Amino acid sequence: MSDHLAARFPDAELTILPPAPGRISSRMSLHVARLKLPRFGWVYATTGLWDATQKHGHALEFVLYASIPEDDLHVETLTMTAWYHALGGDHELDLGHTVPIGRPWLPGSSCDHLLVSLPYPWGPELEQCELPGGHARVLWLLPITEAEKIYRHQNDLEALEQRLEDAGIIPFDPHRTSVVAEDEIGGLPRKGVRRFLRRISGRGPARPSGTP
Numbered sequence: 001m002s003d004h005l006a007a008r009f010p011d012a013e014l015t016i017l018p019p020a021p022g023r024i025s026s027r028m029s030l031h032v033a034r035l036k037l038p039r040f041g042w043v044y045a046t047t048g049l050w051d052a053t054q055k056h057g058h059a060l061e062f063v064l065y066a067s068i069p070e071d072d073l074h075v076e077t078l079t080m081t082a083w084y085h086a087l088g089g090d091h092e093l094d095l096g097h098t099v100p101i102g103r104p105w106l107p108g109s110s111c112d113h114l115l116v117s118l119p120y121p122w123g124p125e126l127e128q129c130e131l132p133g134g135h136a137r138v139l140w141l142l143p144i145t146e147a148e149k150i151y152r153h154q155n156d157l158e159a160l161e162q163r164l165e166d167a168g169i170i171p172f173d174p175h176r177t178s179v180v181a182e183d184e185i186g187g188l189p190r191k192g193v194r195r196f197l198r199r200i201s202g203r204g205p206a207r208p209s210g211t212p
Helices: 002-008 049-053 071-086 146-154 157-167
Strands: 013-017 031-036 042-047 058-066 098-100 111-117 128-131 134-145
Touching: 002 013, 002 031, 002 042, 002 128, 031 071, 042 071, 049 058, 049 071, 058 071, 071 134, 098 146, 111 146, 134 146, 146 157
Parallel strands: 058 134
Antiparallel strands: 013 031, 031 042, 042 058, 098 111, 111 134, 128 134
16 A cells, blocks of 8 residues: 555655554554645555455555644544444445544544545545555545535435535635535534544444445
8 A cells, every 4th residue: 555655646755654542453553654745735544454354355445635734633533444444344434434533633623524435636546556465445534524424414425525516625624614504404413522433442433324
């Protein structure tokens, strides 16, 4: 995966970071690759998730696109997502699923969920990663608001993606406005912030949301 990232981003500065502390090391040898892009932004990517989850040579890796290099937060987000996905069964993630983070993805952001999306900013050259013994599909974790998450499940993935495209969002902007108003979805649930994947710290995880 690191070689794939280096080939896709030849001018980026690549650094390999350890995962967030916790139980992840008992399940897999996960690391997070951080790429400082030459023009603007940072890409963070899981490496090692494929090895722990591949079936018949096929599995996923995830990337996160950020405007601010908050290593601790981005590494935690990817570590939690990787751990949850690696649990398998109902926890296994795929295209179109949504994941509660349990906090804003960056301080002050209204985006506290992730949409598992195609890596649109970089195309199939990033999505398709050939590995010895198989193939990884690289999917993008796009931060979204809770209202956008609910809209996705009240409608479908294509409907939300069309909303995001029509609004011309800057996907790595932590302060972007939600493209879905609360009154469109009947308001937000009256409950506290859901905690995502606290099994890393000894607490129970939330569940990812797949198709409605």
